[in-house]
Amino acid sequence: MIELLTTKYTYLVVVALLGIGAYVMIESDNFVKKIIGMNVFQTGIFVFFISAGFHTEGRSPVVQSGGGGGPFVSPLPHVLILTAIVVGVSLTAVALGLVVRIYESYGTINERTLEEVRTDE
Protein backbone atom coordinates (compact mmCIF):
# COMPACT_ATOMS: atom_id res chain seq x y z
CA MET A 1 0.00 0.00 0.00
CA ILE A 2 2.76 2.43 1.03
CA GLU A 3 4.73 1.41 -2.02
CA LEU A 4 1.70 2.09 -4.22
CA LEU A 5 1.30 5.53 -2.65
CA THR A 6 4.92 6.49 -3.16
CA THR A 7 5.45 5.10 -6.67
CA LYS A 8 2.07 5.24 -8.39
CA TYR A 9 0.60 8.29 -6.73
CA THR A 10 -0.05 10.09 -10.02
CA TYR A 11 -2.52 7.38 -10.96
CA LEU A 12 -4.28 7.85 -7.63
CA VAL A 13 -4.51 11.55 -8.50
CA VAL A 14 -6.07 10.53 -11.83
CA VAL A 15 -8.70 8.40 -10.09
CA ALA A 16 -9.41 11.15 -7.57
CA LEU A 17 -9.81 13.82 -10.28
CA LEU A 18 -12.09 11.61 -12.37
CA GLY A 19 -14.20 10.82 -9.31
CA ILE A 20 -14.43 14.43 -8.13
CA GLY A 21 -15.24 15.67 -11.61
CA ALA A 22 -17.99 13.08 -12.18
CA TYR A 23 -19.42 13.72 -8.70
CA VAL A 24 -19.60 17.48 -9.22
CA MET A 25 -21.22 17.06 -12.64
CA ILE A 26 -23.90 14.76 -11.27
CA GLU A 27 -24.47 16.27 -7.86
CA SER A 28 -24.28 20.00 -8.42
CA ASP A 29 -27.39 21.90 -9.49
CA ASN A 30 -25.43 24.90 -10.65
CA PHE A 31 -24.59 24.79 -14.36
CA VAL A 32 -21.31 26.66 -13.90
CA LYS A 33 -20.24 24.15 -11.24
CA LYS A 34 -21.19 21.34 -13.61
CA ILE A 35 -18.87 22.86 -16.20
CA ILE A 36 -16.11 23.11 -13.60
CA GLY A 37 -16.74 19.43 -12.80
CA MET A 38 -16.40 18.65 -16.51
CA ASN A 39 -13.05 20.45 -16.54
CA VAL A 40 -11.82 18.54 -13.49
CA PHE A 41 -12.87 15.28 -15.15
CA GLN A 42 -10.93 16.15 -18.29
CA THR A 43 -7.92 17.20 -16.25
CA GLY A 44 -7.89 13.74 -14.69
CA ILE A 45 -7.47 12.28 -18.16
CA PHE A 46 -4.74 14.81 -19.02
CA VAL A 47 -2.81 13.77 -15.91
CA PHE A 48 -3.24 10.12 -16.92
CA PHE A 49 -1.60 10.75 -20.29
CA ILE A 50 1.22 12.81 -18.80
CA SER A 51 2.04 10.18 -16.18
CA ALA A 52 1.96 7.49 -18.87
CA GLY A 53 4.71 9.36 -20.72
CA PHE A 54 6.83 9.91 -17.61
CA HIS A 55 10.13 8.11 -17.19
CA THR A 56 12.07 8.09 -13.94
CA GLU A 57 15.13 10.29 -14.43
CA GLY A 58 13.93 10.93 -17.96
CA ARG A 59 15.11 14.13 -19.63
CA SER A 60 13.30 16.45 -22.00
CA PRO A 61 13.35 14.76 -25.39
CA VAL A 62 15.88 16.98 -27.09
CA VAL A 63 18.32 14.72 -28.88
CA GLN A 64 21.90 16.01 -29.08
CA SER A 65 23.62 16.04 -32.44
CA GLY A 66 25.01 12.58 -32.93
CA GLY A 67 22.11 11.04 -31.00
CA GLY A 68 22.10 9.46 -27.59
CA GLY A 69 21.50 11.19 -24.28
CA GLY A 70 18.52 9.09 -23.07
CA PRO A 71 16.45 8.12 -21.27
CA PHE A 72 13.85 10.62 -22.43
CA VAL A 73 10.34 11.40 -21.27
CA SER A 74 7.97 10.32 -24.04
CA PRO A 75 6.94 13.49 -25.90
CA LEU A 76 3.93 11.93 -27.63
CA PRO A 77 1.44 12.09 -24.72
CA HIS A 78 2.42 15.70 -24.07
CA VAL A 79 1.68 16.66 -27.65
CA LEU A 80 -1.64 14.82 -27.56
CA ILE A 81 -2.67 16.50 -24.34
CA LEU A 82 -1.75 19.91 -25.69
CA THR A 83 -4.37 19.28 -28.38
CA ALA A 84 -6.85 17.90 -25.86
CA ILE A 85 -6.43 20.98 -23.66
CA VAL A 86 -7.26 23.21 -26.61
CA VAL A 87 -10.36 21.11 -27.25
CA GLY A 88 -11.27 21.40 -23.58
CA VAL A 89 -10.93 25.18 -23.61
CA SER A 90 -13.19 25.45 -26.66
CA LEU A 91 -15.78 23.22 -25.02
CA THR A 92 -15.72 25.31 -21.86
CA ALA A 93 -16.16 28.47 -23.90
CA VAL A 94 -19.19 27.06 -25.75
CA ALA A 95 -20.64 25.72 -22.49
CA LEU A 96 -20.30 29.08 -20.74
CA GLY A 97 -21.87 30.77 -23.75
CA LEU A 98 -24.85 28.44 -23.41
CA VAL A 99 -25.08 29.21 -19.69
CA VAL A 100 -25.25 32.92 -20.51
CA ARG A 101 -28.07 32.17 -22.97
CA ILE A 102 -29.91 30.12 -20.36
CA TYR A 103 -29.57 32.91 -17.82
CA GLU A 104 -30.92 35.45 -20.32
CA SER A 105 -33.96 33.26 -21.05
CA TYR A 106 -34.85 31.98 -17.59
CA GLY A 107 -33.02 34.22 -15.12
CA THR A 108 -31.39 31.27 -13.38
CA ILE A 109 -28.43 28.95 -13.77
CA ASN A 110 -29.68 26.47 -11.21
CA GLU A 111 -30.96 23.22 -12.65
CA ARG A 112 -33.66 22.70 -10.05
CA THR A 113 -34.96 26.26 -10.21
CA LEU A 114 -34.91 25.91 -13.98
CA GLU A 115 -37.18 22.87 -13.78
CA GLU A 116 -39.63 24.83 -11.64
CA VAL A 117 -39.56 27.75 -14.07
CA ARG A 118 -40.17 25.42 -16.98
CA THR A 119 -43.14 23.65 -15.41
CA ASP A 120 -44.78 27.09 -15.16
CA GLU A 121 -44.25 27.68 -18.87
Place this chain on the structure above:
Amino acid sequence: MSDAYLPLLVALPLLGALLAVAAGLGSERGPAVVAPVVLAAQTGLAGWLGSRAILDGPLSVGVGGFVAPYGIELVVDGLSAAVVVLVAVVSLAALAFVTEDDPGGTAFYAEYLLLVAGLSGMAVTGDVFNLYVFLEITGLATYALVASAGTGRSAVSALKYLLFGTVAASLYLLGVGYALVATGTLNMADLATELAAAGYDSPLVLASFGFIVVGLATKTALFPLHTWQPDAYADAPDSVSALIAALVSTVAAYALLRLVYTVYTPAFFEAVPVARDALIVFAAVSIVVGSVLAVTQSEVKRMLAYSSVSQYGLVVVGVAIGTPAAVFGAVVHLLGHAIMKGGLFVAAGTVADVTGARTVDEYAGLADRFPVLGGASAVLMLAMVGVPPAVGFAGKWYIALGAVRAGTWPVAVVIFASTLLTLAYFALLVERMFVAPASESVLAATDGGRDGDAEGDALGPSPPPTARPSRRALALVVGAAVVAVVLGLVVTDLGTALEPTIDTLLSP
Protein backbone atom coordinates in the same frame (compact mmCIF):
# COMPACT_ATOMS: atom_id res chain seq x y z
CA MET B 1 -2.60 3.49 -52.95
CA SER B 2 -1.44 6.98 -52.07
CA ASP B 3 -3.52 9.98 -52.95
CA ALA B 4 -2.67 13.63 -52.45
CA TYR B 5 -6.26 14.87 -52.79
CA LEU B 6 -7.50 12.98 -49.73
CA PRO B 7 -6.87 15.71 -47.10
CA LEU B 8 -9.10 18.02 -49.17
CA LEU B 9 -12.13 16.09 -47.89
CA VAL B 10 -11.50 17.69 -44.51
CA ALA B 11 -9.75 20.85 -45.63
CA LEU B 12 -12.43 21.95 -48.10
CA PRO B 13 -15.34 22.32 -45.62
CA LEU B 14 -12.93 23.72 -43.02
CA LEU B 15 -11.78 26.36 -45.48
CA GLY B 16 -15.40 26.83 -46.48
CA ALA B 17 -16.29 27.71 -42.88
CA LEU B 18 -13.66 30.46 -42.92
CA LEU B 19 -14.87 31.63 -46.34
CA ALA B 20 -18.42 31.79 -44.98
CA VAL B 21 -17.26 34.03 -42.14
CA ALA B 22 -15.32 36.21 -44.59
CA ALA B 23 -18.30 36.41 -46.95
CA GLY B 24 -20.52 37.31 -44.00
CA LEU B 25 -18.37 40.39 -43.37
CA GLY B 26 -18.98 41.57 -46.91
CA SER B 27 -22.66 40.94 -47.39
CA GLU B 28 -25.68 39.54 -45.57
CA ARG B 29 -26.39 36.91 -48.23
CA GLY B 30 -22.74 35.88 -48.63
CA PRO B 31 -22.62 32.79 -46.38
CA ALA B 32 -25.85 31.43 -47.88
CA VAL B 33 -24.12 31.41 -51.26
CA VAL B 34 -20.76 30.08 -50.07
CA ALA B 35 -22.19 27.08 -48.19
CA PRO B 36 -23.95 25.35 -51.12
CA VAL B 37 -20.99 25.98 -53.43
CA VAL B 38 -18.54 24.46 -50.95
CA LEU B 39 -20.81 21.51 -50.22
CA ALA B 40 -21.40 20.87 -53.91
CA ALA B 41 -17.63 20.78 -54.43
CA GLN B 42 -17.35 18.50 -51.40
CA THR B 43 -19.96 16.15 -52.86
CA GLY B 44 -18.11 16.01 -56.15
CA LEU B 45 -14.81 15.34 -54.41
CA ALA B 46 -16.31 12.70 -52.14
CA GLY B 47 -17.98 11.01 -55.10
CA TRP B 48 -14.76 10.98 -57.12
CA LEU B 49 -12.49 9.73 -54.31
CA GLY B 50 -15.17 7.33 -53.05
CA SER B 51 -15.69 5.70 -56.44
CA ARG B 52 -11.92 5.33 -56.87
CA ALA B 53 -11.63 3.77 -53.40
CA ILE B 54 -14.36 1.25 -54.21
CA LEU B 55 -13.07 0.44 -57.71
CA ASP B 56 -9.28 0.47 -57.18
CA GLY B 57 -8.95 -0.40 -53.51
CA PRO B 58 -8.18 1.73 -50.44
CA LEU B 59 -6.53 5.16 -50.79
CA SER B 60 -4.33 6.53 -48.06
CA VAL B 61 -2.04 9.47 -47.39
CA GLY B 62 0.28 10.49 -44.56
CA VAL B 63 -0.64 14.06 -43.61
CA GLY B 64 2.22 16.53 -43.90
CA GLY B 65 4.51 13.94 -45.40
CA PHE B 66 4.99 12.04 -42.13
CA VAL B 67 4.61 8.36 -42.87
CA ALA B 68 2.37 6.14 -40.75
CA PRO B 69 2.58 4.98 -38.00
CA TYR B 70 4.45 8.13 -36.87
CA GLY B 71 2.31 10.62 -38.75
CA ILE B 72 -1.44 10.92 -39.00
CA GLU B 73 -2.80 8.75 -41.77
CA LEU B 74 -5.99 9.40 -43.71
CA VAL B 75 -7.53 6.31 -45.28
CA VAL B 76 -10.53 5.82 -47.55
CA ASP B 77 -11.69 2.25 -48.06
CA GLY B 78 -15.08 1.11 -49.36
CA LEU B 79 -16.79 1.65 -46.03
CA SER B 80 -15.46 5.13 -45.29
CA ALA B 81 -16.12 6.04 -48.93
CA ALA B 82 -19.80 5.21 -48.42
CA VAL B 83 -19.93 7.30 -45.23
CA VAL B 84 -18.08 10.28 -46.75
CA VAL B 85 -20.41 10.32 -49.74
CA LEU B 86 -23.43 10.04 -47.41
CA VAL B 87 -22.19 12.98 -45.30
CA ALA B 88 -21.57 15.17 -48.35
CA VAL B 89 -24.84 14.36 -50.10
CA VAL B 90 -27.09 14.61 -47.04
CA SER B 91 -25.53 17.86 -45.84
CA LEU B 92 -25.93 19.37 -49.31
CA ALA B 93 -29.56 18.23 -49.49
CA ALA B 94 -30.37 19.43 -45.96
CA LEU B 95 -29.06 22.86 -46.93
CA ALA B 96 -32.08 23.23 -49.21
CA PHE B 97 -34.28 22.89 -46.13
CA VAL B 98 -32.13 25.22 -44.04
CA THR B 99 -32.86 28.15 -46.31
CA GLU B 100 -36.59 27.47 -45.90
CA ASP B 101 -36.55 26.97 -42.19
CA ASP B 102 -33.96 29.13 -40.52
CA PRO B 103 -32.83 32.65 -40.08
CA GLY B 104 -29.40 31.35 -41.11
CA GLY B 105 -26.72 33.92 -40.50
CA THR B 106 -22.95 33.79 -40.79
CA ALA B 107 -22.35 31.80 -37.61
CA PHE B 108 -24.94 29.22 -38.59
CA TYR B 109 -23.37 28.47 -41.97
CA ALA B 110 -19.86 28.43 -40.50
CA GLU B 111 -20.95 25.89 -37.87
CA TYR B 112 -22.73 23.87 -40.53
CA LEU B 113 -19.55 23.60 -42.59
CA LEU B 114 -17.46 22.83 -39.50
CA LEU B 115 -19.85 19.98 -38.73
CA VAL B 116 -19.32 18.59 -42.24
CA ALA B 117 -15.54 18.92 -41.78
CA GLY B 118 -15.68 17.04 -38.46
CA LEU B 119 -17.89 14.27 -39.82
CA SER B 120 -15.77 13.80 -42.95
CA GLY B 121 -12.68 13.76 -40.76
CA MET B 122 -14.14 11.05 -38.52
CA ALA B 123 -14.91 8.99 -41.60
CA VAL B 124 -11.48 9.19 -43.23
CA THR B 125 -9.02 9.28 -40.34
CA GLY B 126 -6.77 6.31 -39.70
CA ASP B 127 -5.53 7.45 -36.32
CA VAL B 128 -7.39 6.95 -33.04
CA PHE B 129 -6.33 10.24 -31.43
CA ASN B 130 -7.14 12.17 -34.59
CA LEU B 131 -10.57 10.52 -34.40
CA TYR B 132 -10.97 12.03 -30.91
CA VAL B 133 -10.19 15.50 -32.25
CA PHE B 134 -12.72 15.16 -35.07
CA LEU B 135 -15.25 13.72 -32.63
CA GLU B 136 -14.94 16.90 -30.58
CA ILE B 137 -15.06 19.19 -33.64
CA THR B 138 -18.27 17.43 -34.65
CA GLY B 139 -19.54 17.74 -31.09
CA LEU B 140 -18.76 21.46 -30.77
CA ALA B 141 -20.46 22.27 -34.06
CA THR B 142 -23.49 20.16 -33.13
CA TYR B 143 -23.94 21.80 -29.71
CA ALA B 144 -23.81 25.24 -31.30
CA LEU B 145 -26.26 24.20 -34.04
CA VAL B 146 -28.73 22.76 -31.53
CA ALA B 147 -28.63 26.06 -29.63
CA SER B 148 -29.09 28.04 -32.85
CA ALA B 149 -32.88 27.81 -32.40
CA GLY B 150 -32.29 30.79 -30.14
CA THR B 151 -34.72 29.71 -27.42
CA GLY B 152 -33.84 29.08 -23.79
CA ARG B 153 -35.14 25.54 -24.18
CA SER B 154 -32.68 24.76 -26.98
CA ALA B 155 -29.82 26.24 -24.93
CA VAL B 156 -30.64 23.91 -22.03
CA SER B 157 -30.78 20.90 -24.38
CA ALA B 158 -27.50 21.92 -26.00
CA LEU B 159 -25.79 22.27 -22.60
CA LYS B 160 -27.07 18.86 -21.52
CA TYR B 161 -25.83 17.42 -24.81
CA LEU B 162 -22.48 19.15 -24.30
CA LEU B 163 -21.96 17.70 -20.82
CA PHE B 164 -22.90 14.19 -21.98
CA GLY B 165 -20.94 14.48 -25.19
CA THR B 166 -17.82 15.72 -23.45
CA VAL B 167 -17.83 12.93 -20.88
CA ALA B 168 -18.37 10.44 -23.71
CA ALA B 169 -15.47 11.83 -25.71
CA SER B 170 -13.32 11.95 -22.56
CA LEU B 171 -14.03 8.28 -21.88
CA TYR B 172 -13.09 7.53 -25.47
CA LEU B 173 -9.84 9.48 -24.92
CA LEU B 174 -9.17 7.48 -21.76
CA GLY B 175 -9.63 4.29 -23.80
CA VAL B 176 -7.15 5.62 -26.35
CA GLY B 177 -4.78 6.34 -23.46
CA TYR B 178 -4.96 2.74 -22.27
CA ALA B 179 -4.33 1.48 -25.79
CA LEU B 180 -1.38 3.86 -26.10
CA VAL B 181 0.10 2.62 -22.83
CA ALA B 182 -0.33 -0.99 -23.96
CA THR B 183 1.15 -0.53 -27.43
CA GLY B 184 2.84 2.87 -27.85
CA THR B 185 1.07 3.55 -31.15
CA LEU B 186 -2.03 5.42 -32.28
CA ASN B 187 -2.31 4.34 -35.90
CA MET B 188 -5.32 2.06 -36.41
CA ALA B 189 -3.64 -0.46 -38.70
CA ASP B 190 -0.58 -0.53 -36.45
CA LEU B 191 -2.70 -0.88 -33.31
CA ALA B 192 -4.35 -3.99 -34.75
CA THR B 193 -1.05 -5.88 -34.77
CA GLU B 194 0.37 -4.28 -31.61
CA LEU B 195 -2.74 -5.02 -29.54
CA ALA B 196 -2.54 -8.65 -30.60
CA ALA B 197 1.10 -8.65 -29.51
CA ALA B 198 0.16 -7.08 -26.16
CA GLY B 199 -2.31 -9.90 -25.59
CA TYR B 200 -6.09 -9.50 -25.85
CA ASP B 201 -6.66 -10.60 -22.28
CA SER B 202 -4.34 -7.92 -20.88
CA PRO B 203 -6.29 -5.64 -18.50
CA LEU B 204 -5.04 -2.59 -20.41
CA VAL B 205 -6.51 -3.81 -23.68
CA LEU B 206 -9.79 -4.87 -22.08
CA ALA B 207 -10.14 -1.51 -20.29
CA SER B 208 -9.39 0.41 -23.48
CA PHE B 209 -12.07 -1.57 -25.33
CA GLY B 210 -14.60 -0.89 -22.57
CA PHE B 211 -13.96 2.85 -22.42
CA ILE B 212 -13.96 3.26 -26.20
CA VAL B 213 -17.21 1.33 -26.62
CA VAL B 214 -18.98 3.23 -23.83
CA GLY B 215 -17.74 6.57 -25.15
CA LEU B 216 -18.85 5.92 -28.73
CA ALA B 217 -22.11 4.27 -27.62
CA THR B 218 -22.99 7.49 -25.80
CA LYS B 219 -22.30 9.48 -28.94
CA THR B 220 -24.40 6.97 -30.90
CA ALA B 221 -27.16 7.27 -28.24
CA LEU B 222 -27.70 3.68 -27.20
CA PHE B 223 -29.94 3.03 -24.19
CA PRO B 224 -29.26 3.89 -21.32
CA LEU B 225 -26.74 6.46 -22.59
CA HIS B 226 -29.26 8.15 -24.89
CA THR B 227 -30.84 10.64 -22.47
CA TRP B 228 -29.32 13.70 -24.14
CA GLN B 229 -30.63 12.76 -27.55
CA PRO B 230 -34.44 13.26 -27.57
CA ASP B 231 -34.16 16.76 -26.06
CA ALA B 232 -31.41 17.74 -28.46
CA TYR B 233 -33.37 16.51 -31.49
CA ALA B 234 -36.70 17.93 -30.32
CA ASP B 235 -35.47 21.41 -29.35
CA ALA B 236 -33.09 22.05 -32.25
CA PRO B 237 -34.33 24.01 -35.28
CA ASP B 238 -36.18 21.65 -37.65
CA SER B 239 -33.48 21.69 -40.32
CA VAL B 240 -30.76 21.03 -37.75
CA SER B 241 -32.59 18.07 -36.25
CA ALA B 242 -32.93 16.63 -39.77
CA LEU B 243 -29.20 17.04 -40.33
CA ILE B 244 -27.95 15.73 -36.99
CA ALA B 245 -30.47 12.89 -36.87
CA ALA B 246 -29.24 11.81 -40.28
CA LEU B 247 -25.51 12.19 -39.75
CA VAL B 248 -24.04 12.74 -36.29
CA SER B 249 -24.95 9.48 -34.56
CA THR B 250 -24.53 7.64 -37.86
CA VAL B 251 -20.89 8.63 -38.10
CA ALA B 252 -20.36 7.78 -34.40
CA ALA B 253 -21.78 4.31 -35.09
CA TYR B 254 -19.47 4.06 -38.10
CA ALA B 255 -16.53 4.95 -35.83
CA LEU B 256 -17.57 2.17 -33.47
CA LEU B 257 -17.68 -0.30 -36.35
CA ARG B 258 -14.32 0.91 -37.60
CA LEU B 259 -12.63 0.58 -34.20
CA VAL B 260 -14.13 -2.81 -33.44
CA TYR B 261 -12.99 -4.30 -36.75
CA THR B 262 -9.91 -2.34 -37.77
CA VAL B 263 -8.35 -1.83 -34.33
CA TYR B 264 -9.55 -4.69 -32.15
CA THR B 265 -10.21 -7.07 -35.08
CA PRO B 266 -12.48 -10.15 -34.95
CA ALA B 267 -9.65 -12.04 -33.21
CA PHE B 268 -10.29 -9.90 -30.11
CA PHE B 269 -13.90 -11.08 -30.00
CA GLU B 270 -12.76 -14.68 -30.35
CA ALA B 271 -10.24 -14.28 -27.54
CA VAL B 272 -12.70 -12.42 -25.29
CA PRO B 273 -16.19 -13.73 -26.14
CA VAL B 274 -17.67 -11.90 -23.15
CA ALA B 275 -16.93 -8.56 -24.85
CA ARG B 276 -19.04 -9.59 -27.85
CA ASP B 277 -21.84 -10.95 -25.68
CA ALA B 278 -21.92 -7.76 -23.61
CA LEU B 279 -22.12 -5.65 -26.76
CA ILE B 280 -24.94 -7.81 -28.14
CA VAL B 281 -26.96 -7.59 -24.91
CA PHE B 282 -26.33 -3.83 -24.66
CA ALA B 283 -27.54 -3.29 -28.22
CA ALA B 284 -30.50 -5.69 -27.90
CA VAL B 285 -31.76 -3.88 -24.79
CA SER B 286 -31.36 -0.61 -26.69
CA ILE B 287 -33.45 -1.95 -29.60
CA VAL B 288 -36.36 -2.97 -27.37
CA VAL B 289 -36.35 -0.06 -24.89
CA GLY B 290 -35.90 2.53 -27.65
CA SER B 291 -38.95 1.16 -29.49
CA VAL B 292 -41.05 1.00 -26.32
CA LEU B 293 -40.14 4.60 -25.43
CA ALA B 294 -40.98 5.68 -28.98
CA VAL B 295 -44.45 4.09 -28.71
CA THR B 296 -45.18 6.12 -25.58
CA GLN B 297 -44.31 9.52 -27.12
CA SER B 298 -46.98 11.97 -28.19
CA GLU B 299 -44.69 14.51 -29.83
CA VAL B 300 -43.59 13.46 -33.32
CA LYS B 301 -39.98 14.71 -33.21
CA ARG B 302 -39.47 12.96 -29.85
CA MET B 303 -40.95 9.77 -31.24
CA LEU B 304 -38.53 9.88 -34.15
CA ALA B 305 -35.66 10.53 -31.72
CA TYR B 306 -36.47 7.50 -29.57
CA SER B 307 -36.91 5.47 -32.73
CA SER B 308 -33.27 6.34 -33.53
CA VAL B 309 -32.18 4.81 -30.21
CA SER B 310 -33.68 1.53 -31.32
CA GLN B 311 -32.39 1.69 -34.90
CA TYR B 312 -28.79 2.34 -33.78
CA GLY B 313 -29.20 -0.62 -31.47
CA LEU B 314 -29.90 -2.67 -34.59
CA VAL B 315 -26.76 -1.35 -36.26
CA VAL B 316 -24.59 -2.14 -33.25
CA VAL B 317 -26.06 -5.61 -32.90
CA GLY B 318 -25.09 -6.23 -36.53
CA VAL B 319 -21.57 -5.02 -35.77
CA ALA B 320 -21.32 -7.23 -32.69
CA ILE B 321 -22.50 -10.41 -34.42
CA GLY B 322 -19.74 -9.91 -36.94
CA THR B 323 -20.62 -12.35 -39.71
CA PRO B 324 -20.25 -10.85 -43.20
CA ALA B 325 -24.05 -10.75 -43.65
CA ALA B 326 -24.63 -9.03 -40.29
CA VAL B 327 -21.92 -6.42 -40.84
CA PHE B 328 -23.21 -5.71 -44.34
CA GLY B 329 -26.71 -5.40 -42.86
CA ALA B 330 -25.38 -2.96 -40.25
CA VAL B 331 -23.77 -0.81 -42.97
CA VAL B 332 -26.91 -0.87 -45.13
CA HIS B 333 -29.08 0.00 -42.15
CA LEU B 334 -26.70 2.79 -41.15
CA LEU B 335 -26.89 4.39 -44.61
CA GLY B 336 -30.60 3.70 -45.06
CA HIS B 337 -31.49 4.97 -41.61
CA ALA B 338 -29.67 8.24 -42.27
CA ILE B 339 -31.74 8.85 -45.40
CA MET B 340 -35.07 7.72 -43.94
CA LYS B 341 -34.69 9.53 -40.62
CA GLY B 342 -33.39 12.67 -42.30
CA GLY B 343 -36.39 12.63 -44.62
CA LEU B 344 -38.83 12.07 -41.76
CA PHE B 345 -37.38 14.96 -39.75
CA VAL B 346 -37.67 17.23 -42.80
CA ALA B 347 -41.30 16.08 -43.14
CA ALA B 348 -41.98 16.71 -39.44
CA GLY B 349 -40.37 20.15 -39.69
CA THR B 350 -42.38 21.02 -42.79
CA VAL B 351 -45.63 19.93 -41.15
CA ALA B 352 -44.81 22.07 -38.12
CA ASP B 353 -44.02 25.06 -40.35
CA VAL B 354 -47.18 24.70 -42.38
CA THR B 355 -49.77 23.67 -39.80
CA GLY B 356 -48.10 24.06 -36.42
CA ALA B 357 -48.87 20.39 -35.74
CA ARG B 358 -46.22 18.75 -33.56
CA THR B 359 -48.03 15.93 -31.78
CA VAL B 360 -49.34 12.66 -33.13
CA ASP B 361 -52.96 13.73 -32.54
CA GLU B 362 -52.49 17.00 -34.38
CA TYR B 363 -51.37 15.07 -37.45
CA ALA B 364 -54.95 13.84 -37.93
CA GLY B 365 -56.25 14.28 -41.45
CA LEU B 366 -52.95 15.59 -42.74
CA ALA B 367 -52.84 13.38 -45.83
CA ASP B 368 -56.19 14.70 -47.10
CA ARG B 369 -54.91 18.26 -47.07
CA PHE B 370 -51.33 17.60 -48.13
CA PRO B 371 -51.41 14.34 -50.12
CA VAL B 372 -47.84 14.49 -51.47
CA LEU B 373 -46.25 15.27 -48.11
CA GLY B 374 -48.43 12.69 -46.32
CA GLY B 375 -47.82 10.04 -48.97
CA ALA B 376 -44.05 10.50 -49.06
CA SER B 377 -43.72 10.45 -45.26
CA ALA B 378 -45.92 7.35 -45.12
CA VAL B 379 -43.55 5.66 -47.58
CA LEU B 380 -40.61 6.66 -45.38
CA MET B 381 -42.32 5.35 -42.27
CA LEU B 382 -43.15 2.03 -43.88
CA ALA B 383 -39.57 1.82 -45.15
CA MET B 384 -38.42 2.37 -41.56
CA VAL B 385 -40.70 -0.42 -40.35
CA GLY B 386 -39.08 -2.68 -42.91
CA VAL B 387 -41.64 -3.20 -45.66
CA PRO B 388 -39.92 -4.63 -48.74
CA PRO B 389 -38.48 -3.53 -51.09
CA ALA B 390 -37.34 -0.48 -49.08
CA VAL B 391 -33.87 -0.19 -47.62
CA GLY B 392 -35.16 -0.59 -44.05
CA PHE B 393 -36.16 -4.12 -44.92
CA ALA B 394 -32.84 -4.93 -46.56
CA GLY B 395 -30.80 -3.82 -43.54
CA LYS B 396 -32.93 -5.68 -41.00
CA TRP B 397 -33.03 -8.76 -43.24
CA TYR B 398 -29.25 -9.03 -43.49
CA ILE B 399 -28.74 -8.40 -39.76
CA ALA B 400 -31.35 -11.04 -38.87
CA LEU B 401 -29.85 -13.42 -41.42
CA GLY B 402 -26.42 -12.92 -39.87
CA ALA B 403 -27.84 -13.47 -36.39
CA VAL B 404 -29.50 -16.73 -37.40
CA ARG B 405 -26.41 -17.99 -39.21
CA ALA B 406 -24.22 -17.13 -36.22
CA GLY B 407 -26.61 -19.10 -34.01
CA THR B 408 -27.68 -16.13 -31.91
CA TRP B 409 -31.41 -16.79 -32.21
CA PRO B 410 -32.52 -14.43 -29.44
CA VAL B 411 -31.23 -11.51 -31.51
CA ALA B 412 -33.46 -12.50 -34.43
CA VAL B 413 -36.42 -12.58 -32.05
CA VAL B 414 -35.49 -9.13 -30.71
CA ILE B 415 -35.29 -7.75 -34.26
CA PHE B 416 -38.71 -9.22 -35.03
CA ALA B 417 -40.21 -7.76 -31.83
CA SER B 418 -38.72 -4.35 -32.52
CA THR B 419 -40.16 -4.45 -36.04
CA LEU B 420 -43.60 -4.96 -34.56
CA LEU B 421 -43.07 -2.09 -32.12
CA THR B 422 -41.80 0.13 -34.93
CA LEU B 423 -44.94 -0.78 -36.85
CA ALA B 424 -46.99 0.12 -33.77
CA TYR B 425 -45.79 3.72 -33.53
CA PHE B 426 -45.54 4.44 -37.23
CA ALA B 427 -48.86 2.74 -38.01
CA LEU B 428 -50.52 4.99 -35.44
CA LEU B 429 -49.11 8.04 -37.19
CA VAL B 430 -50.09 6.76 -40.65
CA GLU B 431 -53.59 5.98 -39.38
CA ARG B 432 -53.92 9.51 -37.98
CA MET B 433 -52.72 11.07 -41.22
CA PHE B 434 -54.90 9.05 -43.59
CA VAL B 435 -58.00 7.90 -41.69
CA ALA B 436 -58.76 10.16 -38.73
CA PRO B 437 -60.84 13.33 -39.26
CA ALA B 438 -58.73 16.47 -39.65
CA SER B 439 -57.48 18.11 -36.48
CA GLU B 440 -57.98 21.79 -35.73
CA SER B 441 -54.45 22.79 -36.56
CA VAL B 442 -54.56 21.05 -39.93
CA LEU B 443 -57.91 22.68 -40.71
CA ALA B 444 -56.64 26.05 -39.55
CA ALA B 445 -53.64 25.76 -41.81
CA THR B 446 -55.73 25.32 -44.90
CA ASP B 447 -57.88 28.27 -43.91
CA GLY B 448 -54.71 30.29 -43.97
CA GLY B 449 -55.13 31.31 -40.34
CA ARG B 450 -53.79 29.87 -37.15
CA ASP B 451 -55.08 29.85 -33.64
CA GLY B 452 -52.47 29.78 -30.91
CA ASP B 453 -51.85 26.08 -30.37
CA ALA B 454 -49.64 25.49 -27.39
CA GLU B 455 -47.14 23.02 -28.82
CA GLY B 456 -46.17 25.27 -31.71
CA ASP B 457 -45.57 28.23 -29.45
CA ALA B 458 -43.62 26.35 -26.81
CA LEU B 459 -40.81 25.85 -29.29
CA GLY B 460 -40.21 29.49 -29.92
CA PRO B 461 -41.52 31.97 -32.43
CA SER B 462 -42.17 29.92 -35.55
CA PRO B 463 -42.83 31.79 -38.78
CA PRO B 464 -46.49 32.29 -39.67
CA PRO B 465 -47.83 29.24 -41.53
CA THR B 466 -47.76 29.62 -45.25
CA ALA B 467 -50.43 26.92 -45.49
CA ARG B 468 -48.51 25.22 -48.28
CA PRO B 469 -45.40 23.13 -47.93
CA SER B 470 -42.58 24.69 -49.92
CA ARG B 471 -41.47 22.99 -53.13
CA ARG B 472 -37.96 22.43 -51.82
CA ALA B 473 -39.10 20.71 -48.65
CA LEU B 474 -41.52 18.55 -50.63
CA ALA B 475 -38.78 17.65 -53.09
CA LEU B 476 -36.53 16.62 -50.19
CA VAL B 477 -39.14 14.39 -48.56
CA VAL B 478 -40.16 12.79 -51.86
CA GLY B 479 -36.51 12.45 -52.82
CA ALA B 480 -35.70 10.71 -49.55
CA ALA B 481 -38.65 8.35 -50.06
CA VAL B 482 -37.52 7.51 -53.60
CA VAL B 483 -33.90 6.98 -52.50
CA ALA B 484 -35.07 4.77 -49.62
CA VAL B 485 -36.95 2.52 -52.04
CA VAL B 486 -34.33 2.56 -54.81
CA LEU B 487 -31.52 1.83 -52.34
CA GLY B 488 -33.50 -1.20 -51.22
CA LEU B 489 -33.75 -2.39 -54.83
CA VAL B 490 -30.05 -1.99 -55.60
CA VAL B 491 -28.87 -3.43 -52.31
CA THR B 492 -27.28 -6.45 -53.99
CA ASP B 493 -25.16 -4.11 -56.15
CA LEU B 494 -24.15 -2.27 -53.00
CA GLY B 495 -23.26 -5.65 -51.54
CA THR B 496 -20.97 -6.43 -54.48
CA ALA B 497 -19.30 -3.02 -54.14
CA LEU B 498 -18.71 -3.34 -50.40
CA GLU B 499 -17.89 -7.05 -50.31
CA PRO B 500 -14.08 -6.71 -50.64
CA THR B 501 -14.00 -4.07 -47.87
CA ILE B 502 -16.08 -6.14 -45.47
CA ASP B 503 -14.05 -9.26 -46.25
CA THR B 504 -10.85 -7.35 -45.43
CA LEU B 505 -12.39 -6.06 -42.21
CA LEU B 506 -13.51 -9.49 -41.07
CA SER B 507 -10.45 -11.47 -42.10
CA PRO B 508 -8.20 -11.85 -39.09
